[in-house]
Amino acid sequence: VKQPPLYITTPIYYVNDIPHIGHAYTTVIADVFARYHRLFGGETFFLTGTDEHGQKVAEAAKKRGIEPQEHVDSMVQNFERTWVELGVKPDVFMRTTFGFHKKVVQDCLQELFDKGEIYRKDYEGWYSVSEEIFYTDKDLVDGKSPIGKPVQLVKETNYFFVMSKYQDRLVKYIEDHPDFIFPSSRKNEVLGFLKSPLHDLCISRPKSRLSWGIELPFDTEFVTYVWFDALLNYVSALGYKQNDAASGRTNERFNSLWPHTTHLIGKDILVTHSVYWPTMLMALGLPLPKQIVAHGWWLAEAGEKMSKSDGNVVSPLDVKDIIGVDPLRYYLVRSMKLGNDASFGLEDVIVRINAELANTFGNLISRVFALVVKYFDSRVPAYSRDVEVEKDPMRLELVELAKNLSSKVKARIAKNQVDMAMEDILAVLMKANSYLTVKEPWKTAKVDLSRAGDCLALMLQIICVASVLLEPVMPKKMGELLSFLGLKDRLIGEFASDESQWELLKENDALVQPPVMFPKVEYELGSK
Numbered sequence: 001v002k003q004p005p006l007y008i009t010t011p012i013y014y015v016n017d018i019p020h021i022g023h024a025y026t027t028v029i030a031d032v033f034a035r036y037h038r039l040f041g042g043e044t045f046f047l048t049g050t051d052e053h054g055q056k057v058a059e060a061a062k063k064r065g066i067e068p069q070e071h072v073d074s075m076v077q078n079f080e081r082t083w084v085e086l087g088v089k090p091d092v093f094m095r096t097t098f099g100f101h102k103k104v105v106q107d108c109l110q111e112l113f114d115k116g117e118i119y120r121k122d123y124e125g126w127y128s129v130s131e132e133i134f135y136t137d138k139d140l141v142d143g144k145s146p147i148g149k150p151v152q153l154v155k156e157t158n159y160f161f162v163m164s165k166y167q168d169r170l171v172k173y174i175e176d177h178p179d180f181i182f183p184s185s186r187k188n189e190v191l192g193f194l195k196s197p198l199h200d201l202c203i204s205r206p207k208s209r210l211s212w213g214i215e216l217p218f219d220t221e222f223v224t225y226v227w228f229d230a231l232l233n234y235v236s237a238l239g240y241k242q243n244d245a246a247s248g249r250t251n252e253r254f255n256s257l258w259p260h261t262t263h264l265i266g267k268d269i270l271v272t273h274s275v276y277w278p279t280m281l282m283a284l285g286l287p288l289p290k291q292i293v294a295h296g297w298w299l300a301e302a303g304e305k306m307s308k309s310d311g312n313v314v315s316p317l318d319v320k321d322i323i324g325v326d327p328l329r330y331y332l333v334r335s336m337k338l339g340n341d342a343s344f345g346l347e348d349v350i351v352r353i354n355a356e357l358a359n360t361f362g363n364l365i366s367r368v369f370a371l372v373v374k375y376f377d378s379r380v381p382a383y384s385r386d387v388e389v390e391k392d393p394m395r396l397e398l399v400e401l402a403k404n405l406s407s408k409v410k411a412r413i414a415k416n417q418v419d420m421a422m423e424d425i426l427a428v429l430m431k432a433n434s435y436l437t438v439k440e441p442w443k444t445a446k447v448d449l450s451r452a453g454d455c456l457a458l459m460l461q462i463i464c465v466a467s468v469l470l471e472p473v474m475p476k477k478m479g480e481l482l483s484f485l486g487l488k489d490r491l492i493g494e495f496a497s498d499e500s501q502w503e504l505l506k507e508n509d510a511l512v513q514p515p516v517m518f519p520k521v522e523y524e525l526g527s528k
């Protein structure tokens, strides 16, 4: 069966920020979903990028005494570099200061203005600078924004998008498409939010107050509200309202990929993505994305939210320096149930990495390869032809589990249960380790070589299937391991057509003993 395409996006991050473990989580998970989709043979397009307009950026540039464009050009490198270091490979890195994006935003604004979907009105509201959002009296909690940010009263003339008009249609859409917002607890949250009347969305800022933004095409005294600008990056990146064959940004590509969109976001930006954005799309006459997946927050070790001002922000690159890039990716994928919050503590990271990668997977690899080198001349041994061996219930159970592993993982990924996929793979590796311990091939090799060979052949097949299935999560390490298994020249794409991804190794295939794949992390906590 041919896989449908996948267009997966992360939020485009505020370029002013220094990427922390929360940004790294969303981006790594998106990269992992993209790589799984490619592994399973589907066309994949993966977007990340930066959100570069708005008041905060203008203020930061002013503080540095430089032009906003110069400021964002230097800041964006923090993100670009971090993603390279974390093995994240987006197909496009979007920046809202790209010329083509600004043009698409202006074309959309003009279209909506011409259709009467945007109007001008005097306005008074509570503005939160840090969130770049207007609130009404009713929204405030103890004189602050709903998430506790300071607000200021702002009076001005502005342009509004008739968001309220789409309220009923949106509610119906969400009810008719139960998978549109994932997990369902977040869907219920949005439906709850939509029980109160929806206001129209202020989509402009007067230049007198803010000039760092995209000018409204129908009133040069104003620039576009950052969220209206930023959300449109998801369609401008593909080629919406464009026909530029050289860059690949064409309406044709947009039309083929857009219906297959998954927006991966943190729960902090649920409303902008599941209310503002769908109503904007409705007004533009476009279909809605297939799914919005909202994950929880990484909290600091003590359970409080990470924030720059509290100084408890974890840098992904610091953690990477201690444990390595692939173990960090594995930890992020494995340790947060997608949708829930989790706390990030280095001790937990090290304990888990040592238990699951060093002691379980790494140990299995080194024990098996060492024996195959020693007793089988570095070649894949034959399975036993002895019926007694084949009928062994422990062996039967293990083979069954391993054979079904790839279809199980595929089903998990389809349900966004990427953490559970890791659990499934780990369970097989643990079973394999116990099997090895029980069968003691290092002893049997001396008395019954074919029996030892059977055990090791099975272990190699399991290592092989695990390395294929973990390749999206740990691309560097698993790429190396696949080459030690002699599968280097077979592109990962080729595994896609192999339904079971089972028994990719053949008897007598030559192997090379790898160095220690997952060294135990020895690290004094508090030494940094």
Ligand code: MSP
Pocket: 010, 011, 012, 013, 014, 017, 021, 022, 023, 025, 026, 051, 230, 231, 232, 264, 265, 266, 267, 268, 269, 296, 297, 298, 299, 306
């Ligand atoms: N610029 C907007 C998004 C516009 S998308 C059209 C924005 N940027 S942000 O820099 O604040 O990034 C927010 C996102 O970063 C969250 O939705 C989440 O993906 C990630 N995270 C930031 N802090 C986080 C945690 N502490 N935990 C998990 N992820 C969080 O909002």
